[in-house]
Structures are given as structure tokens and as C-alpha cells.
Amino acid sequence: MNLSASVRIAMRAMASNPLRSLLTMLGVIIGVGSVIAMIAIGQGARQATTQQVQALGSNLLTIFAGTPQVAGVARAEPAQSLTLEDADAIRQEVPGVIGVSAEFQRQAQVVYRGENTYTRIVGVTPEYETVRNFKPVRGEFFTERDMRSRARVALLGATVANRLFGDADPVGQQIKIRGATFTVIGVMEEKGATAFFDRDDLVLVPLTTAQRRLFGVRHVNSIQVQVASEDQMTAAQDAVTELMRTRHRLGPNQENDFTVRSQADILQTLTGVAQTMTVLLGGIAAVSLVVGGIGIMNIMLVSVTERTREIGIRKAVGARRRDILLQFLVESVALSVTGGVIGIAIGVLGSRLITQFAGWATLLSPQAIVLAFAFALAVGVFFGLYPAQRAAKLDPIEALRHE
């Protein structure tokens, strides 16, 4: 018996009980669909992260407070080693530096009339706008004067603006941050969100205002340094490290109390995280695919029992064991592959819907689709084999007697 005849028999068997076939396939449909959607979310996050880091501006060094782990041991106390003065020193003393922005951020409640939201309050210097390449769409960024006067002015991220003001124009309105009244002077452009992180969920205030008026601190969390060109990056990184060690009075045997990282380092870390999430999500989804396979095996075993007499008839007219084996194997593969195709359609559609309604970036990769399909096929073969072998081994006499 050739393959095309087996496929025709399998299709007829599937069509003879459409509801049962659909329910059987459902496990594979959900499995394949979720694998594709989950990988699309993970890949989308990865792509968005890459774009996000690149959008920070080019040739950027970031200095974080705190030591890198040495021999797996990190210092326990919260690092408060970086200050605005460090930022000023870098601007003045390191060659090749064209912009420096210091940042301090903390979560806080923001209120506008009846509406409120809990968001990131980010204190930044005016250079943030150019160094981070993040600009207001409405209103103006604050100035050195606002810095000096610790002005109570704020720029809203798109998510915050939307949450507090809806469609109304926030510019000129008064909001309260941690109980203090601020005037909204602008709304930032939209940067977009991934499944893990919303880049527009923040409020920008002058760094000095955040430090003194809001949170009562003197340190900053990080300093962004923009370097003139890529080939000056290594030299700048060394110079910054040297300068910071001198300023923090660190002896030759003391570890750095800060970390200097380039964009490439950060990119690597973040995409690594996104990659791990992709594998994790895909793995969980793959489990449901295996569960779908068990469903197929279950229904194939029922089918073999139901069609015992048919198997007997086929054997009586000359079917060999391998003909019966092939027939039932093709049938389970037909179920899993049909489920796989429907699952792909649902996965693709699902990813689109996630992007449209949840606003998460998704990226459909052909490899993920091929992988999910191949997995569905393998599930069909693997879980179809045992029922098919059972059918093939049936004794023709007993099979013919079966009612």
C-alpha cells in the first residue's frame, strides 16, 4: 500500500468524526500556537531591547554605583558612591566626552485630581535630552536654571500622560509627586513597550529637585557619558575609571565602587535576559504540545479498539502488519500536522493581537514556525507509534470476531 492511499484513508477517518478530530487536535493547536506566540513575544522583546539600547544614543558609557561582584561576593551596603560632582568632573577632565547626564530614580506616587499612578520618578540633568536622545513631543525640556533653582517642573512619559490626563493636554497642569506640587512642562515622545518593560512609564524632573526636594539624597544612580566617536570609547572608558578611582580615593588594593559599562555590554546582558525568557516561555509552551500528543495517543488507542473489525477485514484481504502500522501512524500524524497548521495560523494571529491590544512588541521568526511544526510532526509520530503497533499486532481472527 502506498502513502497516498494511507493519507486518503486517514483523511476519511478524520472527516468521519469531525468534532472528535478537532478536540483531539486542540492540544496540538494550543501547543503550536502558544509556542509561536511565546517565541514571538520573546524575540520581540529582544529586538525592542536592542533598539532601545541603540536609541539611547550612540557611543555611550554608563557608570553605575556599586562594585561588580568579585569572586561571586557583592558588597552588601547600598552604593551611594556616585554624585553629580563626579559627572561634572568627567565632563571637564575626560578627553573625547561630549555630553554627560546624571540620573537618580525611585518609584513614587503621582496624582492629578482623581487620577493617580505609581511610576518611576527619574531625576536627570538637562543634557539627558541629547545624551539619551529622548525628546519632548509637547512642551520644552527643563534647563540649567531649573536645575539650579530645584524647580518643581516635570515632563511626563507617554504612558503616565495617558493614564493621568487621557486625551487632554497636560502641559501647564499641576500634578502632585509624593505630595509636592509640580507643573507639567512637557510630554515625552513615545518609546514603546515590550512584554517586560514599559519605557514610557516614567516622570522626568530636574536631578537636583529629585535629590533635595523629593527624596532627600545626595547621590545619583548612574551617569551617562557620551563619547565623540567609537574609536575613543576604550580610551574614554579607561580615563573615566582612572578619574573615578582618584576622586573616590581608592587605594591600589581596593576594588572599584562603581561599574563602567559600554552600550555593547548592556546590550549583551539585556538580550541575554530576553533570550532566556524566550527559551523559558517557549519551553513552557512546548510542554502543552507534549500534552497534546498524549491526547492524540489516547484517541488513537480508542480508535484502534473501535476499528478492530476494520483491521481484521483489512488483514483478511491481504494487509500486512506494516500496512496497518502505516495507516494508523499516518492518521495520528495527519491529526498532529493538521493541528500544527491550524496552530501556526492561531499563533501568528495571536502575536498580531498581542501587539495590537497589549502593545507588546512581537517578532515572528520563520525558524520558530518551522520548529513548532517539526515538533508537532514529531509528536504525531511519537505518540502514534504505540497505538499503531497495537493495531498492527492484532490477531486477524479475533479482530474479525470483534463486535
Add this chain to the structure above:
Amino acid sequence: MALIAMRDVEKTYYLDGVEVQALRGVSLEIDPGEFVAIMGPSGSGKSTCMNIMGCLDRPTRGTYTLNGTDVSTLDDVALAGLRNRQIGFVFQSFNLLPRTPAIENVELPMIYGGVSDRRAKALAALDAVGLRDRAWHMPTQLSGGEQQRVAIARALVMSPPIILADEPTGNLDSTTAGEIMGLLGQLSRRGITIIIVTHEPDIAAHARRLVLFRDGRIIKDGPTRTILTAPAVAPR
């Protein structure tokens, strides 16, 4: 040379751990073109004998030679080949595939035999049993007699030398039963060896030779007319 030659065939099987001796030394030869009826009470071993003849089962002891081939040593593939090409089965309960049109039921043996031009050959076989216009009917849309004729067409389509019919009229009324026996008689006249198992003397009467089974042994074997007219032979 005999087409079917069984020598001292014994068959023992186990039913729920209990040993059942279905055949206790059966020797039987059937020549090409014979029309043989096998009779005997339930449990006499006639069905087991049929199954062995039909290569559905193998003897526990003894030899069975079909058309020159010793069956007892063959594997699954070879047995399936014999069932496909040497034997056509006709069953009491017709055994057509459900939800499958008559013509595709007839095509079934040809699929496993790797025969080409199946549709035309199946139509010809249906024509031979007078059902050409019912080719696309489902089994449920056919009467009992029509279903059995489809089964006969299926048995014939590979042109086997032997047709084995196990109670072919058991589920049919007497008129239809007569038609089916008439059809088998025609096939016999064309030189096909016909072996039927039956309970009914009326049906057995169509055959020229009668073999009587009792307790796993052949107790009588001879021309139908002689055995059936003798007293003391009570069917069932």
C-alpha cells in the same frame, strides 16, 4: 496435485488459561475446481479449519500446503500475500468497511496487492455480481443480499483460485440465500474452488462434496448427495 492439502493438522489454543483442542488430527485434500461444503455442530472445529485454510491461523502440529506452498513456516508478510492473491473471503456478516462505498470496498484487496487500474477492475467485478449501478452506494444503503454480493466481488477481484465462505447465507432470507448460492455455483462452474461452511443442509446441497466435522475430527467426507440422504445425519 491437490490445491489444499492438510495432513494431521492439530490446533490447540488457550481460552482464559483453559486448553482447547479445536482440531485433533485433520487430514483433508481439495483439488482445484471442487465445490465443498463443511458442516458440523458448533465447536466441532470447522471454523478453526477454515481459518487455517484461509491463512489467518497456523496449525499447532501437522502441515498445511496451499497451492504447493507449506504455510506453517511462513511469516506475516508471506501469509498476507497468500490471503491477498490465493484466497477470497466471504463472511456471514459481510464485513464491508463502514462508511465506504461499495466500489472502494472492492478496491481494498487491490490496494494491498499493489494492483494498478483499480477503479476499472473493481467496476468489472461489481458488474460480474450485477451491482454496477450500486457502485457508489454505502453498505448501509444496500440490502443484505447486495452487501454479500459486494463482498463476493471483493473476494473475486484479485482472481484467487479459492473462495472461502463462512456461513455466507447465515444472515439472509431463503430467497436471497438461493441467489447467493446460485452466484457461488456460477463461480464454481468457471473453475474457482469454492469451500463453504454452513449449518443448513439446503445450502450444503449446492456443493458436490460434503465434509462433516465433529469434536475436532472429520467424521464423514464424500459426495453431498450420498451423505445428506443417509439417515442419522442430523444437522446442528
